[in-house]
Amino acid sequence: MKDEAKIILDICNKILLKNVDHHLRLNLEPISTQFKTLKDEIISSELTKLLVKEDLGGAGMTLTDIIPIVQLSAQYGTPIPFIETIISNFLLSELNVKPENDFITLTNKTENIQIKKDKISGNFKSIPYLNLVEKILVETEIKNQKYIILFKKGGKLKLQKNFLSEPKFDLDASELEIISMMEKPEQIDVQNLLINVRSIQSFGAMEKILKLCIEYCSQRKQFGRTLSKFQMIQNHISEIALEVAASGASLSTLKNNNKNFYNLKSTAIPKIRTGIASGKVIALSHQVHGAMGFTKEYELSYFTKALNSWRNEFGNEIYWQNILGKLFLNQNKNLWEFLNH
Amino acid sequence: MTYFNFPHIEEDDNLKNLRNDVKSFLKTTFNSNNIKPQADAWMYSANPEFSKKLGEKGWLGMSFPKKYGGREKTMLERYVITEELLVAGAPVAAHWIADRQSGSQIIRYGTEEQKKEIIPKISSGECFFAIGMSEPDSGSDLASVKTFAKKTDDCWELTGRKIWSTGAHLSHYMIVLARTEKLDEKNRHSGLSQFLVNLKLPGVEINPIEDMTHQKHFNETVFNNIKLNKDALLGEEGMGWQQVVGELALERSGPERFLSHYILLDNFICEFRYKMSEMGITSLGKIISELQTLRMMSFSIAWMIQEKKSPDVQAAFVKEAGNVFEKKLIETIREMSNLIPFEKWSSSLKSLFQDATLRIPANSLRGGTSEIMRGIISKQLGLR
Numbered sequence: 260m261k262d263e264a265k266i267i268l269d270i271c272n273k274i275l276l277k278n279v280d281h282h283l284r285l286n287l288e289p290i291s292t293q294f295k296t297l298k299d300e301i302i303s304s305e306l307t308k309l310l311v312k313e314d315l316g317g318a319g320m321t322l323t324d325i326i327p328i329v330q331l332s333a334q335y336g337t338p339i340p341f342i343e344t345i346i347s348n349f350l351l352s353e354l355n356v357k358p359e360n361d362f363i364t365l366t367n368k369t370e371n372i373q374i375k376k377d378k379i380s381g382n383f384k385s386i387p388y389l390n391l392v393e394k395i396l397v398e399t400e401i402k403n404q405k406y407i408i409l410f411k412k413g414g415k416l417k418l419q420k421n422f423l424s425e426p427k428f429d430l431d432a433s434e435l436e437i438i439s440m441m442e443k444p445e446q447i448d449v450q451n452l453l454i455n456v457r458s459i460q461s462f463g464a465m466e467k468i469l470k471l472c473i474e475y476c477s478q479r480k481q482f483g484r485t486l487s488k489f490q491m492i493q494n495h496i497s498e499i500a501l502e503v504a505a506s507g508a509s510l511s512t513l514k515n516n517n518k519n520f521y522n523l524k525s526t527a528i529p530k531i532r533t534g535i536a537s538g539k540v541i542a543l544s545h546q547v548h549g550a551m552g553f554t555k556e557y558e559l560s561y562f563t564k565a566l567n568s569w570r571n572e573f574g575n576e577i578y579w580q581n582i583l584g585k586l587f588l589n590q591n592k593n594l595w596e597f598l599n600h
Numbered sequence: 601m602t603y604f605n606f607p608h609i610e611e612d613d614n615l616k617n618l619r620n621d622v623k624s625f626l627k628t629t630f631n632s633n634n635i636k637p638q639a640d641a642w643m644y645s646a647n648p649e650f651s652k653k654l655g656e657k658g659w660l661g662m663s664f665p666k667k668y669g670g671r672e673k674t675m676l677e678r679y680v681i682t683e684e685l686l687v688a689g690a691p692v693a694a695h696w697i698a699d700r701q702s703g704s705q706i707i708r709y710g711t712e713e714q715k716k717e718i719i720p721k722i723s724s725g726e727c728f729f730a731i732g733m734s735e736p737d738s739g740s741d742l743a744s745v746k747t748f749a750k751k752t753d754d755c756w757e758l759t760g761r762k763i764w765s766t767g768a769h770l771s772h773y774m775i776v777l778a779r780t781e782k783l784d785e786k787n788r789h790s791g792l793s794q795f796l797v798n799l800k801l802p803g804v805e806i807n808p809i810e811d812m813t814h815q816k817h818f819n820e821t822v823f824n825n826i827k828l829n830k831d832a833l834l835g836e837e838g839m840g841w842q843q844v845v846g847e848l849a850l851e852r853s854g855p856e857r858f859l860s861h862y863i864l865l866d867n868f869i870c871e872f873r874y875k876m877s878e879m880g881i882t883s884l885g886k887i888i889s890e891l892q893t894l895r896m897m898s899f900s901i902a903w904m905i906q907e908k909k910s911p912d913v914q915a916a917f918v919k920e921a922g923n924v925f926e927k928k929l930i931e932t933i934r935e936m937s938n939l940i941p942f943e944k945w946s947s948s949l950k951s952l953f954q955d956a957t958l959r960i961p962a963n964s965l966r967g968g969t970s971e972i973m974r975g976i977i978s979k980q981l982g983l984r
């Protein structure tokens with residue numbers, strides 16, 4: 260890792276360590292002091308502008324550079340639109356628009372979009388943390404052209420019933436004020452980018468779950484021994500470790516090249532592998548935690564709920580297995596050529 | 601918080617070119633020598649002539665120093681070559697163990713004469729090795745081996761019985777793990793040493809054992825009080841355990857842990873590419889994702905070995921995840937063929953499938969069992 264990236268990771272770690280805990284996750288309100296302090300520290304340290312070009316006032320880092328930051332933020336179970344803002348600002352910067360000095364959120368799930376003058380109307384789905392922001396970035400298609408649009412929040416937010424991890428909202432908007440609107444550059448694939456961010460976050464969350472399992476089983480005693488001494492429990496935890504290790508390795512191609520964040524094959528591989536891993540890790544980690552893991556007060560469930568939410572987003576791993584299978588079959592290559600290409 | 605790091609290593613153009621060279625070499629050599637691809641070829645398909653040809657190409661003993669006839673290439677180059685050999689189902693069993701682990705042990709621990717004598721022959725594909733770890737009463741519990749080497753004034757006297765020694769009947773040497781001191785129950789890993797044993801010595805008895813597929817690739821190897829020169833001690837007396845752990849990392853981390861049955865998959869796809877159900881296509885996507893991930897892990901370990909790190913635990917990951925993958929692969933191929941009854945498969949595909957089905961139970965035993973791999977991982981996580 261470059262020195263600069265190390266320093267930034269360190270700053271990020273300090274802020275999250277100081278401000279993020281399970282209390283924050285359970286009491287997330289825009290007016291809470293804990294949230295405000297965290298937000299102020301993140302915004303003022305310019306962490307939301309890591310991917311913004313230097314001439315627009317950002318750190319000029321690349322997607323591959325920020326993998327450890329996305330991972331760290333997920334390890335902490337950071338319940339705020341931190342990564343959403345980093346990615347939104349990145350997209351703005353790619354369009355040569357100045358970044359925002361506030362949290363923003365984003366979605367590419369839109370329907371019935373209409374633009375009249377400087378106003379946008381339509382239905383927006385599954386917007387994370389809409390309650391904590393004032394502006395929304397969307398990718399949407401109008402007459403076969405994709406646009407990226409930043410607009411002001413308004414209208415009625417409907418909290419989705421989802422996996423109770425990060426809050427997600429649907430929004431039926433009528434004539435909301437557009438701040439900027441640009442054609443989406445050809446080379447950027449917003450959906451693949453968002454999926455890859457989720458795969459990295461899933462890996463981070465699974466690392467945290469592994470840590471929780473080890474700690475819990477090394478303290479809790481039954482039959483006069485710590486749970487960690489039972490071979491069956493060791494087996495469960497080593498299986499979790501295997502899944503975590505494989506998830507991390509599946510992200511490898513993203514570290515190779517920024518363009519791989521948009522590439523179908525290098526998106527599908529970690530999406531599938533982390534999806535498979537998530538299913539196993541959720542089940543096994545709850546098993547080794549007993550009833551304690553099933554409570555709201557203990558933090559395990561925050562992470563397993565997040566995993567459940569993420570692995571079902573943008574199509575689950577089975578859906579993506581089919582895409583990857585077809586991608587291979589449609590190219591007239593043998594499997595080994597496809598793998599090495 | 602990262603527990604097990606598998607650093608990302610990129611395959612550069614040099615490695616890509618090497619892949620192509622190996623591919624075209626294999627194509628011509630298979631054609632001109634009428635070699636048939638085999639599954640699990642690193643264990644079942646020995647062809648000393650082919651091994652020699654690889655040696656002539658400079659593709660054995662890749663990482664060994666030039667002064668001992670090695671090539672001073674990287675572990676990543678070796679990795680690429682082994683992958684291509686496995687994927688082609690090439691007959692590599694004769695030299696596999698020597699090239700994978702025994703040569704490296706000699707480079708690390710051997711005497712100058714041993715290096716000069718043996719390494720050039722490993723590199724030219726003319727010297728083969730067997731692994732002398734397991735015994736009738738010592739499988740997973742390797743430290744309990746009873747084979748004993750007694751030090752006399754001028755030599756070592758070796759007595760004991762090794763078992764499951766793959767390819768011993770074809771091999772010139774075996775690296776034997778033996779006790780040089782009585783077992784101390786409080787310190788079970790002490791008092792062990794490794795020996796470099798010439799299998800042609802008088803008193804060495806090699807008895808074939810037929811496996812459940814009716815093939816004779818592994819053996820019982822008996823040492824009847826054989827006399828070994830002083831320098832047959834490999835490395836340090838009493839340090840056998842520490843040495844064997846390093847050897848096992850080489851044994852467990854390679855692509856043979858998940859590419860042993862690749863040719864079955866490849867043949868299956870070739871035959872049924874245009875007849876696959878949606879379910880089959882979906883399963884294929886899963887295989888691709890898992891296989892590619894395993895390759896990244898194993899490639900990363902090759903780099904760690906090159907950098908003189910000790911990826912013992914990472915190797916256990918690849919071994920275990922690879923075994924799980926291959927077992928599932930065979931079941932998945934059954935599922936993928938739900939539209940095409942087995943009777944309608946081509947005879948060559950059927951034969952590959954039957955071989956794989958019969959051979960697969962060995963995967964999670966040889967090189968250490970799944971349970972032992974999970975034990976190693978648990979220990980590293982501080983659970984035991």
Ligand SMILES: Cc1cc2nc3c(=O)[nH]c(=O)nc-3n(C[C@H](O)[C@H](O)[C@H](O)COP(=O)(O)OP(=O)(O)OC[C@H]3O[C@@H](n4cnc5c(N)ncnc54)[C@H](O)[C@@H]3O)c2cc1C
Nearest residue numbers: 731732733734739740764765766962965966967968969971
């Ligand atoms: C095809 C093949 C080739 C081989 N080639 C070689 C070779 O070349 N050289 C060589 O030295 N050896 C070789 N082996 C032997 C191999 O290393 C052993 O089979 C392996 O170490 C297991 O030992 P075992 O078979 O005695 O089983 P055991 O150790 O008796 O184990 C039987 C079962 O009990 C389980 N078990 C044992 N201990 C524990 C524990 N502590 N906790 C939980 N479960 C446990 C095992 O996991 C396994 O499921 C080969 C084996 C095979 C199948």
